[in-house]
Amino acid sequence: MKKSRNTRQRAIILEILRQTRSHPSAELIYREARKALPNISLGTVYRNLGFLREQKMVKEIRANDDAGSRFEAAIPPHGHFHCGHCNAIHDIPLPDSFNDFGWERSEFVSSVSELELHVIGACAACAPSASAN
Ligand SMILES: [Zn+2]
Numbered sequence: 001m002k003k004s005r006n007t008r009q010r011a012i013i014l015e016i017l018r019q020t021r022s023h024p025s026a027e028l029i030y031r032e033a034r035k036a037l038p039n040i041s042l043g044t045v046y047r048n049l050g051f052l053r054e055q056k057m058v059k060e061i062r063a064n065d066d067a068g069s070r071f072e073a074a075i076p077p078h079g080h081f082h083c084g085h086c087n088a089i090h091d092i093p094l095p096d097s098f099n100d101f102g103w104e105r106s107e108f109v110s111s112v113s114e115l116e117l118h119v120i121g122a123c124a125a126c127a128p129s130a131s132a133n
């Protein structure tokens with residue numbers, strides 16, 4: 001019984017993430033999940049996100065502030081643009097040379113298991129007001 005309940009929780013959380021490109025926080029996922037599972041707790045959402053991340057079905061994105069992590073369903077590798085004004089996170093393409101750059105050439109690097117690209121700035125929606133300030 002316990003197993004099938006967990007499976008259903010995970011399926012719903014994964015579905016929420018597959019239907020959005022907005023990189024929601026755990027709290028937002030929790031609010032959305034409660035529509036389908038009124039009794040689900042925030043702790044359960046975190047636990048399921050952790051499990052899905054270990055299974056490589058969900059990716060955790062560390063935000064550019066202390067607002068906490070954001071999440072997305074695992075999709076092909078891409079970079080993230082963080083808007084410092086509205087905290088939006090947008091998907092951006094990786095430069096062609098990103099994976100083949102030869103990071104091991106640095107004296108500090110022995111091997112690379114994962115690459116992440118985070119670009120921080122002002123998004124298109126925020127730019128006009130950002131320059132006016
Ligand atoms: Zn913005």
Ligand SMILES: [Zn+2]
Nearest residue numbers: 072080090091
């Ligand atoms: Zn993304």
